[in-house]
Amino acid sequence: MISKVTIKSTRVQHFWNRQGFVRYIFVLLLLGFAYRIVSIHNLSAGDISLQQRAINQSSLIVTDKARRGDILDRNGEILASNLMLKRIVLNPLKIQSEFITRLADSIGMPFGELETILSEKRKNNRGYLVIKKNIAITNPIIGKVEELIKTRIKVCREKNTEKKLSLVDKALSILGIKKYKTEYETVSDCSPEIAEGIAIENDTKRYYPKGASLAPLIGRMNHDNEGISGIEGEFDKVLAGQNGKRQLEYTNTSNQSYFNSKSLSDLEHGQNITLTIDSEIQFHAFKALENSVAFHEAESGSAIVLSANGEVLAMANYPADDPNNKAVYNPQHYRNRVLADKVEPGSTMKPFTMLLALDKNRITATDDELIDVTKRIGHIRPDKKYKQMTIKKILEKSHNLGTVNISERLTKEEMYSAWSALGFGYPLGLIPSIENSGSLRHYSSWGDVDKRALSFGHGPMETNLAQLARAYLVFANDGKIPSLKLIDGVNYDKKYINVFSSNSVDKISTILDSVVSDKGSGYRAQIDGYSVAGKTGTAERVINGVYSKKGEKRTFFVGFAPAKKPKYIMAVRLDYPKKCFTSWNPELRNRCEGSNSASMTFKETMEDILTNDSSIKLLSDS
């Protein structure tokens, strides 16, 4: 018989309330999780959020270094270049001892020496050692080390392992019959391995093939590879370019990123800069200066050579250091005296006084025009040597009183206008950061003494050597002067400034030709077979605004060749030459002047330039 079971449904008290409570708890939990999901992204872990930290860990920012541009001369010869070299880097903590003998062979270093260096580094726990640097890419060392890195050599490592038991002992141990204490032993584990801790890294080095001859002009770089002086400093941004930055989704053990890098900033290699400098002419000028400074025991020397259209062919300074030798650095030897020093140019200004007077019809500069030089003018006293002089004679003998006499026929305003038009007191804009543009005081503040002094290159004006050389360009351009140019491809002002008439320039040019003759003060600038013109100059050296009491002088020579239609204009300055000799007796000492010091430097340089230029005809040919 089947018993009837009745299930009596009983009502659970507060069922809905309890169920609701649990439901709310779950909802709250879910909300809590949801909040956590969002908030965990922004949790800070130190200074940065976890999200940012995750991004940083999974990605890598790679910097592609920009190549610094080269500096070239007008013929494309390298004056400064970034050599792309290699260096060999070791990790002394990782490198296996089996590789050291072969490594020493590969890099050409005695084994003992390498071993000592490595053990020293290991002792100090150093993991980075540059063992060889500045290695040219063609150097066989690179090939040998590359091969060594790929080679597998049997490397033995000692390791502690559990001492092995015999099968019987093992069985007894498992059955619990005999108990063994775990014992360890040191065994040698040998297997072929590739080298660890040897790497070849890229290296760069700024190299100056022309050494010291261009150092003050080109300048140099600091340890951070930034240009600090000269062209390197002035055009650092152009030469340096811009490093590129890429973000890679990268892991250390793989190259998974492939082409997925995201460019953060574009890589721009530095641009090359081509100068108007001719290395050959530069070398001649530098060598001549070096010889002159040594011969005359001068403190320093500087020279500039220009072409007729105002291109700077050479800008030499001595003393100068070889910029490839990083161990030596004397800031004075990187001083570009041609642009940075403002000086009184002395008698080299006399031709301009004559040119102005001729232009204004105050003189005729003919042989029958005689200038009286017997009367004192201001503080300039007559000498007993001459009574009447022609303009030619005044320039040949560099006569101060004769020149002052001519300046008395000119007004202050006329002289100021001419000197301004010649560019004195105005910047040339070649290397603005180092250029000292000199000064030309306004004529309203001049006294008579100033005007007289100005006629022979003293008084209210100071100039740098480049400005002085530029003024002489009037002789190559029929009385006009162009702007100077140093960098090829830069838009310099193409306008020629008309200063003097072509007739006046022709006349004075002929006179300057005779200055460089046996009769003139520039007799030592004569070059056999070529017509050369120029003017000597000597100026007392000004130290802290006062003329030197020790009789220190600056000697000058500004000349050009050929005398008719000049192709080269050169200005030379020697500072404080102490040893000069007469021309007739090379052992007889004489006081130093432009005629027996700077003119010799000019001659030495110009002779080399002219003999190497086949386009210039010898006097006998013409």
Next chain:
Amino acid sequence: MLIRTKINIALGLLIIVFSILNIIWNHQSRILYKESMNVKTNNHRIISIHKQLLSEYSKKISGDEIQTNAELELGMKTPEKIKNIDL
């Protein structure tokens, strides 16, 4: 066969095909990447050799080097000027 089964098979095959293609593309990408790295290394090498040669050339033809060679190796001397020749 049910349409649903056919679609499932097709989708399964597509997944296999795309997986294989993905492996191939990934492999090609890696090879291309390696090749581009090789080209980059070679390019770097060529540029550095070019720069090295130009610099060496510039150094060789600088007056200093020529003068030293002429004097030391070739035994040349600066000519001395004779002003007067006695006949």
